[in-house]
Amino acid sequence: MSGAERPRLVIRPRKMRLLAWVAAVALLVVHVAVGVLLRISETGVYFRISDQVALVVLGLIFAGLALLFIRPRVRVLDAGLGVRNLFAETLVPWDHVLAISFPETSSWARVDVPDDEYVPMMALSAMDGQRALDSIRSLRAAVDEHAGSAPR
Structure with a gap:
């Protein structure tokens, strides 16, 4: 498809885009918060820095998947x-x-x-x-x- 051709009409969803951004931000905030708070209390399980980083990375991946709905x-x-x-x-x-x-x-x-x-x-x-x-x-x-x- 030629990128130089100017479209005469472009249609995008409104609410789906808004919900995608809200979901992406919420997913990222929750994963970052859980990742940061993971080492605060002693629950018997030893969480390392790598576990915290993995949670943040998972949050980024899930947020990216949610942002597919803005396309x-x-x-x-x-x-x-x-x-x-x-x-x-x-x-x-x-x-x-x-x-x-x-x-x-x-x-x-x-x-x-x-x-x-x-x-x-x-x-x-x-x-x-x-x-x-x-x-x-x-x-x-x-x-x-x-x-x-x-x-x-």
């Missing part, structure tokens, strides 16, 4: 829809975009593609409520615009 986004590009979830970004070409759907029981919307398959879009999360609905309307308008201009 989701959807971009409207000339070449298609750029859908980035937790780990990877997928470019769905316009001629493969059949519809944007948000099933009632789903946590997030999806791009319907040929052969009864779909690409989930974590950036359009049900927890964002009306903001997610407005984003879906904008995204559907972009899909309709490209469907009218591109030969099928």
Whole structure:
């Protein structure tokens, strides 16, 4: 995917990003606090500095994993829809975009593609409520615009 192409629309979740930051900070604070307080009382178990460091490192790892939830986004590009979830970004070409759907029981919307398959879009999360609905309307308008201009 070309990094030089400017997207016409970028959609990111709001509440998921906020919750991810809160969870990451909480995980890190708890692990650091437990690591620091580990050697204060004598419980019969001898904790060493390496145990304290390991707890802090685990806190950093868990916080980093929680921060994966700030990555989701959807971009409207000339070449298609750029859908980035937790780990990877997928470019769905316009001629493969059949519809944007948000099933009632789903946590997030999806791009319907040929052969009864779909690409989930974590950036359009049900927890964002009306903001997610407005984003879906904008995204559907972009899909309709490209469907009218591109030969099928």
